[in-house]
Amino acid sequence: MSAPDKNKRVIIVRVESDIVLHPLGTLYMGNELKKAGYDVRVYNIFKHEIARTVEAIVEAKPLFAGFSTMTGLQTKYTHQMSEAVRARDKDIKIVWGGVHPTLLPEDCLKENCVDIVVMGEGEEIIVALADCLLSGGDLKGVRGIGYKSAGKLVIDSQRQFIKDLDKYEPDWSLLDDFEKCVTTLPDGMRQMDFVASRGCPYNCAFCYNLKFNDRRWRKHSFEYVINKIGYLRREHNIRAIHFHDDNFFVDMERAFRILEALKNMDVIATSCMIRLEVISDDIVNRLRALGVRRIFVGVESGSDRVLKMINKELTRETILEKFRLLSKFRDISVTAACIIGFPTETWNDIYKTIDLGVTISEIFPDVVVTFQTFIPYPGSRLYEVALENGFSLPRHMSEYDTFDTYKGEMNLTWLPWADEKTKTIFYRIDKYGKLLTHSKGSSPLRTAGKELFYRLSKARLRNRFFAFPWEISVLHKFNRYYNPKCPI
Ligand code: B12
Ligand code: SF4
Structure with a gap:
């Protein structure tokens, strides 16, 4: 078996405050990345695991680290983690997705530690984004994202809604700890x-x-x-x-x-x-x-x-x-x-x-x-x-x-x-x-x-x-x- 391509490594993280339930969104996206040949890791963590996970991200040096966040406590922890990753390695691209960046893309992008936001459902966009970053392509071609270009915020609000949900499925094998x-x-x-x-x-x-x-x-x-x-x-x-x-x-x-x-x-x-x-x-x-x-x-x-x-x-x-x-x-x-x-x-x-x-x-x-x-x-x-x-x-x-x-x-x-x-x-x-x-x-x-x-x-x-x-x-x-x- 050949070793996984290090350039195709992607990490997706979701951090919860008190309880960790099922991080379904990240598992749906993880599956799409996996099918497209990416070496994907999904972290579904409590707040006390932030430091350890930052360490793992820096060590893995992925193509990008994707954070999933809703509005509230999770936003704070996601930000804290993104800043920690940025401070340790400024070359790791940081992508935010989920309810919060969909509703407030500009606010999120104003943060130094956020490079790209994904709006709406991520299954299709995350693969297009990964392909684009891997090939060094122009982000302009990726629908439904926001990013920074020459000091300006660019938001493509033409997000698509998935027509056939059955095309996508969560991959439970990506969970680091199923029992959690x-x-x-x-x-x-x-x-x-x-x-x-x-x-x-x-x-x-x-x-x-x-x-x-x-x-x-x-x-x-x-x-x-x-x-x-x-x-x-x-x-x-x-x-x-x-x-x-x-x-x-x-x-x-x-x-x-x-x-x-x-x-x-x-x-x-x-x-x-x-x-x-x-x-x-x-x-x-x-x-x-x-x-x-x-x-x-x-x-x-x-x-x-x-x-x-x-x-x-x-x-x-x-x-x-x-x-x-x-x-x-x-x-x-x-x-x-x-x-x-x-x-x-x-x-x-x-x-x-x-x-x-x-x-x-x-x-x-x-x-x-x-x-x-x-x-x-x-x-x-x-x-x-x-x-x-x-x-x-x-x-x-x-x-x-x-x-x-x-x-x-x-x-x-x-x-x-x-x-x-x-x-x-x-x-x-x-x-x-x-x-x-x-x-x-x-x-x-x-x-x-x-x-x-x-x-x-x-x-x-x-x-x-x-x-x-x-x-x-x-x-x-x-x-x-x-x-x-x-x-x-
Ligand atoms: C289950 C659930 C929870 C679980 C968490 C489970 C989990 N780990 O996901 C628990 C009970 C912990 C929870 C807590 C809270 N929740 Co809640 N929750 C939900 C619920 C019902 C389902 C989530 C889900 O699995 N959706 C299905 C998946 C497929 O969708 P998704 O997660 O949105 O992911 C997709 C996209 O958002 C995007 N995406 C997501 N992340 C990322 C990341 C990247 C990098 C990319 C590219 C894309 C991307 O792609 C995914 C696939 O299409 C949603 C409502 C809903 N039906 O979605 C509310 C919802 C998300 N929760 C909500 C709220 C308000 C909360 C609380 C703040 C409630 C409170 N006041 O206490 C807390 C926050 C706790 C915290 N930690 O901070 C709101 C969010 C509103 C907002 N503006 O953010 C929602 C929308 C409910 C509502 N009707 O208001 N919640
Ligand atoms: S719009 Fe639908 S999901 Fe939202 S509160 Fe009303 S009935 Fe519930």
């Missing part, structure tokens, strides 16, 4: 993530979809999905799939065909996203029969004014009606995602959302209610509204850790009435929302514990009392011990 991407569920089942379609046709005003996917929805075929998950089942004993599609049920019949075929393969869907208004008795019955454990629904707000403003195409009454329907079925769990702090919101709007979350938990005990703080993601319509109301992006990539709700650091500059305390209160509201779930636990002790925390959280949320949050510290300790992968 497997979650073991309490019943011992091995779970992995999968994305069976891309995009969403809806038009929610806070969502990245408008700009990133142009509201298009494209799917992998039924056969493709079953074939790939069949591989994971056979080769890696994966028995549970968490579908991360933005909207798994755009084509309802296809979605159910996939779930049915999975059941026949002895694989269950642990979670998938569905729009609340399509839920009916029949749909829930079918989901239960197929063993789907959890559905994820966007509730967003308890204020009809806000629901209208964000184009959710839902009303408070429809939301309650759907949870009453769900309450007839106890063997399916629901995550109800709410957002607080939308531009133009008042405390009154926020209280309506909190009260709706609590009411939902009274109707349907097996619900996890999240109250994430609104984040003005560039490219969304509400980003513009946030700008008009006083928001500005972090001045430097190193400040993007504040552009994230994981740690409650988001400055609420688009809300004229909000102060430092407000962001801490928002953070606590989210944590108390998560304690509202009070379905039966795996033992009488757990059931009693859940019930106790439920009552305390409900009282706090209803009475708007968020001082001395000792329950949150208890929850943190519990999760660190029992569920280290959980970001709560």
Whole structure:
């Protein structure tokens, strides 16, 4: 066997803060590079592995190092890593791709440590880019990228959307540590993530979809999905799939065909996203029969004014009606995602959302209610509204850790009435929302514990009392011990 061509070495990195799930995008691109004869390495790392990975990149001296990043904490770490590589070897080309550079290509390119940005889906572009860099060609010929030329930024915004997704597949053998991407569920089942379609046709005003996917929805075929998950089942004993599609049920019949075929393969869907208004008795019955454990629904707000403003195409009454329907079925769990702090919101709007979350938990005990703080993601319509109301992006990539709700650091500059305390209160509201779930636990002790925390959280949320949050510290300790992968 001949030694791999050193000039054809490419490294793709994705760095996560706390949890590492499935870096699907990098595996799709890695496969294309591999097929085109490149010697590709994919690093899927935690932040504490940054220094070691920088070392590996410098030593490998690749044709380019490609970084995958979304907006937020990841941007900060990606920047930190890119700077470290640049400081050690200025000849290594640095390429950024993913949601963040797609939405803000100029901002990324302004950084000294970023040479090229790739906008949108990377499967086709990354090979064209690698070929161009290898042959010393003119970057002008590569569609969908941005770069610097004679001190100027050149952005080619003519990005293409992949027509036939089935042409591309993730190559799991590229993972340095496969087990890092497997979650073991309490019943011992091995779970992995999968994305069976891309995009969403809806038009929610806070969502990245408008700009990133142009509201298009494209799917992998039924056969493709079953074939790939069949591989994971056979080769890696994966028995549970968490579908991360933005909207798994755009084509309802296809979605159910996939779930049915999975059941026949002895694989269950642990979670998938569905729009609340399509839920009916029949749909829930079918989901239960197929063993789907959890559905994820966007509730967003308890204020009809806000629901209208964000184009959710839902009303408070429809939301309650759907949870009453769900309450007839106890063997399916629901995550109800709410957002607080939308531009133009008042405390009154926020209280309506909190009260709706609590009411939902009274109707349907097996619900996890999240109250994430609104984040003005560039490219969304509400980003513009946030700008008009006083928001500005972090001045430097190193400040993007504040552009994230994981740690409650988001400055609420688009809300004229909000102060430092407000962001801490928002953070606590989210944590108390998560304690509202009070379905039966795996033992009488757990059931009693859940019930106790439920009552305390409900009282706090209803009475708007968020001082001395000792329950949150208890929850943190519990999760660190029992569920280290959980970001709560
Ligand atoms: C799974 C997932 C996660 C997982 C991460 C899994 C992982 N390692 O990818 C977890 C749960 C950790 C996660 C966390 C967060 N997520 Co997330 N996540 C997703 C989700 C649902 C699927 C990602 C995926 O696999 N897509 C499929 C693959 C094929 O697409 P892709 O990753 O975008 O990659 C393609 C292109 O972007 C491009 N590309 C990507 N990287 C690169 C690199 C190079 C060099 C090139 C050339 C091209 C390129 O090519 C790829 C192939 O086409 C997306 C929504 C979605 N459906 O995409 C949200 C999404 C990306 N997440 C989002 C957010 C907001 C977050 C959080 C910030 C949430 C929060 N507030 O806490 C955190 C950030 C945590 C952190 N570490 O900083 C937003 C991003 C918005 C934005 N402007 O960046 C999205 C779009 C969801 C949404 N609707 O808002 N997330
Ligand atoms: S339904 Fe969900 S994925 Fe679709 S546009 Fe709205 S928020 Fe985005």
